Amino acid sequence: MQSFRRLSKSKLGTGILILFLLLILASFALADISNLSQGGSLPQTTLARVGKVELTANELDTAMQRRLAVLRQQNPQATYADLAPEFDAIVDSLIQERTLWAYAQKHGFVVSKKLVDAEIVKLPGVRGLDGRFSEAAYQTFLQQERITDAQLRREIETSLLQRLVIAPVAANVRIAQGLARPYADILLEQRSGSLGLIPFAAFANGPAPTAAEILTFYRQNLARYTVPERRSFRMARITPEQLGPVAATDAEIAKYYQDNQATYGGVERRVLSRATLPDQAAVAAIAARAKAGGNFAAAAAPAGFSASDVSVGPQTRAQLVATAGEAVAAQVFSAPSGAVIGPVQSSTGFDVIKVESIQTASGRSLADARAEIATKLTDEKRKNALADLVGKIEDSLADGRTFEEVATANKLPVLVTPALTRAGAAFDQPDFKLPADFAAVPGASFDIGADDDPIVEPLPNEAGFVLVDVAEVVPAAPAPLARVQAQVATDFAAKRAQDQANAAATRILAAVQGGKPLAAAVAEAGIAGIRPPEAVELRRGALAQFAQQGQEVPPPLRILFSLAPGKAQRAAGPSGIYLVQLDRVVPGNAATNPQLIAGEVTSLQRSAGAELALQWLSAAQRELKVTRNDDAIQAARNRILGGGGSTE
Structure with missing residues (x-):
């Protein structure tokens, strides 16, 4: 649930707004909705049916594509395989989304077009220079977010239904302080022990690896030295420069001045x-x-x-x-x-x-404001003309025109790249650099195939658009050993040091289990470069600070709060092996800390609200009779996750 909440704050650029409902509903998907009936009576293209509302394979494809787009904002090299742990949660969240639609349909909850329109005009990027809704700006927004008008309206409608139907269910939950008190006590629990580190560097001065060792290590770790799939692209920039002279007319300037007297005329x-x-x-x-x-x-x-x-x-x-x-x-x-x-x-x-x-009015005359208005209107006209040009190009592609024909007809400058990774790196030409505006293009376009139609991608900072076509696909393959031999030797030495550090940790832990204190066991190991263990004392509540900052709790601290007194355990770290021994546990007592108890009351009320919303969804699904097509869902899983990342 925390991971989905963190994702809902991410920016699909600012388009995170578009994924808001899906990610919120996905937080419900971790629970097991046992009332879903299993069935093979649905068409193969239908994954599930709630009442009269269906979830289709195409709708799942769209959701997975957009989820991957969010993931690639954090990791440009992410693929559909990285979504495997989330697949079931995404499917369940889509089914629950359709539960909401079916419930509204059955019980007469109607979201009017005017209400949806009112939400659309609030979106960032849909207003023109005059601050009002602009159809041209709206179309550009849809292109940048890779979503259709119908999809956006459907998601806004769902968000409004959630606000009107589900939100009241989860509101105003009350939790007694007596129920929150034990949780507050746990936060005040205090643990003390010892924390040591066996650094890998202590074992780094071994002999240089032999040619046989390097070859064996290379063969055993081919995946580590595999160059990911690469693609060479043809890119044609679509910018306002292709439009020729575009300028505001005197009549347009005068009308804008007249329509904005409050701004210019005073x-x-x-x-x-x-x-x-x-x-x-x-x-x-x-x-x-x-x-x-x-x-x-x-x-x-x-x-x-x-x-x-x-x-x-x-x-x-x-x-x-x-x-x-x-x-x-x-x-x-x-x-x-x-x-x-x-x-x-x-x-x-x-x-x-x-x-x-x-x-008297202290505004500016038309003559004084002319240059400013002309610049604004010219920029607006250029944006509109650029959107028209993009539409013309997309229509030409839809009519079967090739990349070369479209680029030539519209006089677009073409850049042909060497084979690039998803991150835009050229393995065979390390010095090659994409233009800065094109840096995100490979990641955004990596899933189109060599036989697919070219696509139009927006460039950052309103720099225009780019027409992208795949010229060649180079499958993933291990790099030749001669090319990566130095790296293999370094990796072999690092792995040998890690193995030796793990062996030392095993000996030390055996001594601790035999009754020796951790400090004494480390000293007797006689390993040069190891510092004596340090005393550590911490309250459990301190771990919450990591979650508040969006960080994982360090493994040694996580172990400290999972051990029984007198026990010890290891944890792998980036620079060595941590050894943790717990000496003492002092139970917490929140009786004198009403503020902490109140905080736990608030936290439990939020959790209880989410639980009530989940119970409502479960009840709605029992009423509406949900049918899942498990064969079709498994086929979709295999096609999306096991088919090399393609949804075609």
Whole structure:
């Protein structure tokens, strides 16, 4: 569950938003939903059915492709094989997603198109330069996230259903402090012992490996020296430069200026004093005194107004229209400074208003703003024109045009690469470097085959797009020994040092099990370069800091909190073998730490909320009757995970 929650915070660039629901629902998938009926009555292309809603093989392919895209943000060389541990959880999460759809369908929960549209306009990257939704920007966003409009709408609809149906189930869970107290006690448990390290470096000065040893080690570890599959690409950059001259016209600039007067033209404000009464005669008396001269507050005082009551301050015409009506605003904004207007009927009674001063519009003229507006509109037009060009290229590919024909017809510069790994490295040409804008292209395009149609990939930082075609596929194969002999010799020496360190650790642990303290057993081993073990004392709650920082608990500390007193155990580390012995355990007592207990209450309430949501999903599946096609699911597993990473 923690791994899925961490993944939901990752960025599919910023597109992580798109995977949010899938990853949240996947957190439920670790539980065993025992009520799923097993069946072979479904078509081979249908993996499961919940009520009348199906999960198809194509939908699983799409989910796996997008999950792989997230994984490759962390590891560009990741393949579908790396998703094997997550396959069942992803399938279960998709089934549970369809449970939500089927439940909503059966019980009449409807998410309207307007509600989905309102969520789409909130997405990053779908607005134009004017801050409003732009269809061109939206299409570019879909291309960058590799998702269709229908898929995005479906996922937003699911997210809204989750918010409206599942979230209330998990809300407002209450856990008693008495239930949380034992968990708080555990966090205060204190353990003390000894921690030692047998460094591999202590055994590194052995004899140089012989040619026979190097050959044997190479043959035994061919996978370590296998060069991964490589592909040579043809790449054609699609940038605004291919568009020719694109510029905003005078008419477009003038219209944009007129439509954005609040930004460029400025707004006139008037500082006003105002008195409002239902009695027209009383208002007329105030107006007479104000027109006779003097302070407006003094003129209004006999009617019971204070100076703060009549002071309105600066007002735009729109603000005055909202409070007094259009007729009053028209008179006030056509009067000179110092004028007294009234009595006049407003939306709240009868008004008398004095224009104390006029703050003229302090905006920029069209001439002053022309260059800025021209730049904005030109950028927008170039983006739209680029999106049109990409659409034209994709249509040409769909019509059967080849890479060469499309590149020639659109005058696209072509780059042919040597065979590259998924990370973009050229094994045979170490000095080759892809242009910086193309660095992510091999990883994003590595699953298209030599016989597949070319694809269009977005470049980072809005640098345009690139048309990508696979020219050659070089299968994975071991590198020749002559090419990697120095590395094999180094690896052999490192493995020999590790084996010797493990043997020393075994002897030391045997002595500890015979009753000797760890420090004495290490000293008797007589190995040069080993420091005496150090005393360690730690509370169990300290381990939570690693999880809070997204880190794994170090193996020695994990062992320390799993041992019985007097016992010892080893743990492999990057630089040696850790030896851990536990001496003493002091149980925790949270009676005097109410803050810690309260924190455990909060943590348990979150867990209980997730459990309630899972129970709801289980009940919904029992009601809707879920059918799984295990043969089709296994076939999909073999095709995706066991077929070299292709989903074709």
